[in-house]
Amino acid sequence: MRDINISELEQKFQAKIDNDVKIEPNDWMPEEYRQTLIRQISQHAHSEIVGMLPEGNWITRAPNLRRKAVLLAKVQDEAGHGLYLYSATETLGADREETIDDLHTGKAKYSSIFNYPTLTWADMGAIGWLVDGAAIMNQVPLCRCSYGPYARAMVRVCKEESFHQRQGFEIMAHLAQGTPEQKAMAQDALNRFWWPSLMMFGPSDADSKHTAQSVQWKIKRHTNDELRQQFVDVTVPQAALIGLTVPDKDLKFNEETGHYEFGEIDWTEFWEVVKGNGPCNKERVDARRKAKENGMWVREAANAFAAKRAARKSA
Amino acid sequence: MTKKEWPLWEVFIRSKAGLNHKHVGSLRAADAHMAIENARDVYTRRSEGISIWVVESNNLVASDPSDADSLFEPADSKVYRHPTFYDVPDGISHM
Numbered sequence: 534m535r536d537i538n539i540s541e542l543e544q545k546f547q548a549k550i551d552n553d554v555k556i557e558p559n560d561w562m563p564e565e566y567r568q569t570l571i572r573q574i575s576q577h578a579h580s581e582i583v584g585m586l587p588e589g590n591w592i593t594r595a596p597n598l599r600r601k602a603v604l605l606a607k608v609q610d611e612a613g614h615g616l617y618l619y620s621a622t623e624t625l626g627a628d629r630e631e632t633i634d635d636l637h638t639g640k641a642k643y644s645s646i647f648n649y650p651t652l653t654w655a656d657m658g659a660i661g662w663l664v665d666g667a668a669i670m671n672q673v674p675l676c677r678c679s680y681g682p683y684a685r686a687m688v689r690v691c692k693e694e695s696f697h698q699r700q701g702f703e704i705m706a707h708l709a710q711g712t713p714e715q716k717a718m719a720q721d722a723l724n725r726f727w728w729p730s731l732m733m734f735g736p737s738d739a740d741s742k743h744t745a746q747s748v749q750w751k752i753k754r755h756t757n758d759e760l761r762q763q764f765v766d767v768t769v770p771q772a773a774l775i776g777l778t779v780p781d782k783d784l785k786f787n788e789e790t791g792h793y794e795f796g797e798i799d800w801t802e803f804w805e806v807v808k809g810n811g812p813c814n815k816e817r818v819d820a821r822r823k824a825k826e827n828g829m830w831v832r833e834a835a836n837a838f839a840a841k842r843a844a845r846k847s848a
Numbered sequence: 849m850t851k852k853e854w855p856l857w858e859v860f861i862r863s864k865a866g867l868n869h870k871h872v873g874s875l876r877a878a879d880a881h882m883a884i885e886n887a888r889d890v891y892t893r894r895s896e897g898i899s900i901w902v903v904e905s906n907n908l909v910a911s912d913p914s915d916a917d918s919l920f921e922p923a924d925s926k927v928y929r930h931p932t933f934y935d936v937p938d939g940i941s942h943m
């Protein structure tokens with residue numbers, strides 16, 4: 534009896550998704566759909582928050598006040614993105630504190646791109662242009678994701694992201710037109726961030742185990758390889774326009790397909806970074822853990838102050 | 849470890865004068881005062897609002913999605929509640 538009910542519910546659920554009806558928090562959903570979303574949205578939230586670290590590293594050393602104000606606004610936006618997304622996981626019944634602790638114990642993953650160091654100011658340009666650019670490419674289709682709260686969070690995020698990419702490209706374009714040293718700095722940043730940016734789209738379709746189910750549930754609309762190709766196609770001409778060279782000797786435009794062909798991605802490097810062996814994995818997670826521990830008194834103080842204010846009101 | 853998590857609040861923003869407040873999302877804060885300050889920072893960084901409401905999520909009562917049929921279906925058959933149900937002869941205006 535119970536089994537019949539479940540399969541009936543599952544059919545109704547899939548029918549809704551097929552008809553592009555959004556799933557909302559209190560609607561019935563298969564447990565696996567819920568868990569897939571919790572995993573994906575919390576990883577996304579962690580990526581926004583950890584992503585503040587490599588850029589936060591340069592706020593005090595921005596070359597002028599305009600750049601500093603812009604970078605601050607961008608990093609603040611990323612904090613907001615993390616909050617929208619943590620809220621979305623809470624609508625699925627995930628516990629906020631446990632979700633964050635999973636990051637701190639290494640149980641939860643975040644985008645591997647943030648495990649690379651930011652060595653020069655040009656890296657702020659490369660990150661905005663390439664990393665936010667790749668993130669936008671991933672996030673735009675998520676605005677139509679079947680889960681309502683995630684889709685709505687993505688609409689807000691995408692609106693805010695577009696300035697992130699432009700400010701990064703502007704930094705790169707300026708450096709590329711500057712002194713030979715400045716241009717070399719921009720090229721070096723592109724060299725270091727190009728391949729990790731391509732890896733941001735995740736393993737190639739042949740090795741991606743979640744794709745088929747996620748596509749059926751309309752959590753995902755395009756495969757990793759499709760999005761990666763789209764990113765290469767739009768980014769290569771942008772690099773050329775500002776006189777920088779994409780560090781890939783196999784890169785060439787295929788007149789017939791209208792797409793760029795590009796070299797082999799070093800998947801060994803990708804999996805090493807995912808497993809925790811990238812240049813900054815430990816530093817990033819330590820920084821987050823310390824932020825929670827050292828900031829705990831603020832939480833406690835706010836609770837105490839709220840209690841005092843409530844008592845004064847009722848007295 | 850003891851839980852020190854702040855309560856969850858739902859945030860509603862009036863985007864400009866004359867429009868109603870609309871749900872935009874949620875956040876955590878120790879009390880209502882702080883919820884409004886946080887909502888300002890999280891949801892109005894680009895002049896999205898001129899007024900904020902916050903309601904502790906615990907205090908929100910929602911209809912049950914499984915009651916949707918019994919709640920909303922009765923209205924579906926009452927087409928005569930819409931002006932398009934009625935025939936108006938040609939030549940009639942201001943109606």
Ligand SMILES: [Fe+2]
Pocket residue numbers: 581610611614690694
């Ligand atoms: Fe972001």
Ligand SMILES: [Fe+2]
Pocket residue numbers: 581614668672690
């Ligand atoms: Fe993002």
Ligand SMILES: [Fe+2]
Pocket residue numbers: 611665694697
């Ligand atoms: Fe961003």
